[in-house]
Amino acid sequence: EAQVTQNPRYLITVTGKKLTVTCSQNMNHEYMSWYRQDPGLGLRQIYYSMNVEVTDKGDVPEGYKVSRKEKRNFPLILESPSPNQTSLYFCASRASGYQETQYFGPGTRLLVL
Amino acid sequence: DQQVKQNSPSLSVQEGRISILNCDYTNSMFDYFLWYKKYPAEGPTFLISISSIKDKNEDGRFTVFLNKSAKHLSLHIVPSQPGDSAVYFCAASANFGNEKLTFGTGTRLTIIP
Numbered sequence: 001e002a003q004v005t006q007n008p009r010y011l012i013t014v015t016g017k018k019l020t021v022t023c024s025q026n027m028n029h030e031y032m033s034w035y036r037q038d039p040g041l042g043l044r045q046i047y048y049s050m051n052v053e054v055t056d057k058g059d060v061p062e063g064y065k066v067s068r069k070e071k072r073n074f075p076l077i078l079e080s081p082s083p084n085q086t087s088l089y090f091c092a093s094r095a096s097g098y099q100e101t102q103y104f105g106p107g108t109r110l111l112v113l
Numbered sequence: 114d115q116q117v118k119q120n121s122p123s124l125s126v127q128e129g130r131i132s133i134l135n136c137d138y139t140n141s142m143f144d145y146f147l148w149y150k151k152y153p154a155e156g157p158t159f160l161i162s163i164s165s166i167k168d169k170n171e172d173g174r175f176t177v178f179l180n181k182s183a184k185h186l187s188l189h190i191v192p193s194q195p196g197d198s199a200v201y202f203c204a205a206s207a208n209f210g211n212e213k214l215t216f217g218t219g220t221r222l223t224i225i226p
Contacts, residue, residue, distance in 0.1 A: 004156070033213075042117070042202060043157070043216040058213065090156050097211055100147070104156025 002027050004105035006091050012111045013081055021076045021108050023091030029103075030096045032074040033058065034066065036087040037107075043090065049074055050096070081112045116140045117205050119217040127225050132190040134220050136203035139184065143205035147214070148177060148188050151200045160201075161188070164209060193224045 004025045013019055025032065033048035035058075045058030049068040063085055065077040074093075078085060088109050094102035118137045126132045136146075144165035149157035163170040163177045163186065170177050176189045190197055200221050204214040 035216075040122075040218055042115075042119075042218040043204075045213055048213060059215075092156070100159050100162055102159060102214075104158070106154065106156050 002103060004091055004093055004103050006089075006105035006108050008108060009106065010109050012113065014113050015082055016080045019078050019081060019110075021078075021089060021091075021110075023074045023076065023105060024072050025074075025091075025093040025103070026072065027093060027095075027101075027103065028071065029093035029101070030071070032068065032091065032093045034064070034074070034076045035090045035092065035104075036060065037090065038087050046076070046089075081110075083112050086110060086112045114139075115218070116143075117203060117215050117217040119201075119203060119220045121220050122218070123221040123223070125223045125225055126193050128195060129192045132188075132193045132197065132222055132224070134188040134190075134201050134203075134222065136186045136188075136217050137184060138186075138205050140205070140207070140215070141184070142207040143215070145206045145209050146177070146179060146186050147204045147206075148175075149202045149204060149216075151202065151219070157202055190222075193222075195224050195226055198222060198224045 007022045030051045034046040035043040037043050044060045047066040049055040091105040147162040148160040150160045151157040161175050179186045200219045202219045203217045206212050
């Protein structure tokens with residue numbers, strides 16, 4: 001079954017405590033990205049990766065890091081989380097050039113105290 | 114600067130009637146548009162798309178209309194069913210889908226039995 005998995009699904013943490021949200025896809029997709037969803041703002045892209053070792057900033061990259069060492073994995077790293085990073089995060093993957101093939105993960109709800 | 118806007122945060126429609134969800138965009142470079150549907154605790158899933166070379170695209174009960182001069186698109190669902198209750202996001206891309214997606218803020222559709 002084609003899927004994008006994210007872990008953890010829910011996370012409560014404190015300001016400044018480094019955390020990583022993992023993302024994995026089983027469709028051999030080249031393109032992966034991270035979004036955050038906030039009320040009244042829709043989904044905004046944080047970072048994206050067009051292939052292994054190729055990453056670039058999206059619309060709201062401040063405070064986040066990513067890496068793409070393997071094609072299937074695209075972790076999102078918050079080195080020093082702050083309360084304004086409290087949000088719902090989605091990982092997504094798709095084949096290059098085919099927006100319709102974009103699959104989203106189930107989401108990770110993060111609360112930073 | 115919200116380049117893709119969905120001005121109705123919510124919409125309620127009687128079962129069996131037509132649901133019309135609207136989306137406006139400001140960036141004239143956008144030439145590929147998609148609608149996503151999102152259920153609670155799940156990631157968005159692709160619903161239907163349209164390229165700027167067309168003004169209408171149909172898929173079963175779902176039809177998307179594009180008015181390029183008004184920079185406006187709409188999603189029609191007919192007849193509406195209880196399972197259509199979800200949040201709907203429109204998204205836009207430039208370069209016929211090869212550029213990143215910019216999402217709207219979403220419209221919560223509730224179908225009343």
